[in-house]
Amino acid sequence: MPSPSALLATSVQGLRPDGIVGVTITTQKVDPDRLPRIQQAHDYPREALWPLAGFTALVALCHLLVILSTLLFPQRHARPEGARSSPSLRRIPAALLDTFRVIAYRCTIPIGGSHSLNLAEVFLTAAYITIIFVWSLVHSTNSKGMLYDPKYWGNTAGNVAATQLSVVAALGTRNNIISWITGISFDKLNYLHRMSARAVCVLTWVHGAGRVSESCNGGMGITGAVGWDHPFTQAGLLASIALSVLSIFSVRPLREAGYEVFVVVHFLLVFIVILSAYFHAQEFELGYFIWPAFLIWGVDRLIQVLRTFILNAGYFKAHSHELDARIDVLSPHFLRLRLYRPNFFHWRPGQSALLTLPTVSTLPLETHPFTISTIDTPATYKARTKLTFLIRVRRGLTGKLLDAATKGDTVKVLVDGPYSSPPWLRGFDSVVLIAGGSGVAFTLPMLLDTIRRAKANAVGVCRRVTFIWAIRELEHTQWISDALVPALQDIPSTLVVDIKFYVTGLADDSQAQSLDDDSSHSDHESKGQGDVDVKGGQLLQSSVVTVENGRPNLKALLDAEIARASGPMSVNVCGTHTLANVVRGALRKPRFMDILKGGPTVTLHIEAFGSSVSPFPSRDLLEAR
Known part of the structure; x- marks a missing residue:
């Protein structure tokens, strides 16, 4: 291929009488933008990774500090319940942190009828999209003053999208280093996985639009040796189409309507996207942008296969x-x-x-x-x-x-x-566990573990635990009686256990029934309280158990727990989208002055059906949802 700085063209003008051939030599003008374009397309995709790496490191540091503070400075419950005093300037950081939690994690924007995004998720979405598009489009004015020259941003956008595939893969795998260092489980990273994949999908089409626009302006674009009939061009188009189809199938209503189909489609399309993108990039020896995504995806599958084999020999x-x-x-x-x-x-x-x-x-x-x-x-x-x-x-x-x-x-x-990475209930003054229907599968083991550690006189056990369960029928208490009845025996005096069952099946209030994920069924299964089995009867007769009909007034219950607490408080919820929203709303009001007077900081963790979860760990530095 001739050098662009010395491309020669010759034309024979005829023979002169002296036999010398007349030759006219012209030199093509050097493109002053070529080297800057190549440099940007090489450097900017790497630079776009630095803000993401920095934020991940910050979250990992917060996670480490929380673990260290919990282990080194466990809650000692020195103050009496409900103790308040005059405002203290020393508690300003705690009050600011709690206010931040309220604004970032409990103020939400509804998306459809069964989904919502909190402000932290909105901020992360906007920040990520801004980062990848700024690094794709910035400094794209050529030497002639043309703004957004497609020769600049076309290839840079493609390279940025290529490097981000590894980020998308890491956020979507169950066994990944991001979860290990930040304490954020893969299911909580899943929102970021879907969001980043859709943003990268748009960026791949921006890359294609840049190449087409370059062709329309007389450049190489998608013509000649790199035209539509070239395998590398077809591979890039296939990757973009496959990623677009996958983005459509991942929309919540379609994903939930046919989860089994989605799993198969997701596996196949991810394989097509990564493989096609690799062949497309390797044409210009840029395959090293893509193969890390293949490595992350493959290691996750390998770990899953090996662990399944070992556990199920x-x-x-x-x-x-x-x-x-x-x-x-x-x-x-x-x-x-x-x-x-x-x-x-x-x-x-x-x-x-x-x-x-x-x-x-x-x-x-x-x-x-x-x-x-x-x-x-x-x-x-x-x-x-x-x-x-x-x-x-x-x-x-x-x-x-x-x-x-x-x-x-x-x-x-x-x-x-x-x-998954459930909250680590260490160092709290009080713990509140709220469940609706089958959400008790999440809150029950936390209650059992708290009681077990209290009996073992373990360090960092809370002073009070409140267990609230909204159920459709009273006989549903039998589901947990085998495990809970033995646990409630010989509870030490250092731990106060308060168990509240709310039976919503006979309530006329539609919101009451929506707190239980069995509310969509109109048939009643209850045979009355007299039909509860022996263990279930023992559970209901316990002095720490109360039963009420109708929906729980979660705002009043949580306010009472906050007024009673004098140290950090953990609220953990698992249930329907309605239940999650009710709890989130009950804790949405900032309590700056109460915390300055000695009131508790409150951490909220939500494992909600059909609801987004926050991509943050931990309790005293960041809030888990």
């Missing part, structure tokens, strides 16, 4: 029943699944596991996440650990599981996990 033994699960039909809409795994399987209260049911699911390796509703205690079952899951019956896999349980079929279950 009994599956490969002939005629083995080690993986058989026991399924109890608690109601037409709820199941309890119990199984055993090796003792080296450990988890924290509130963590989840991926379950694969080859004999039930449509696809043999189809996985679904479920929360482990038991706590990790020293094993009493020889060499195996007992796991229990409370499962809400919906369409798809859980509906088939109900059919199998009704027929008495044996179900084999493969387990992978544990996953």
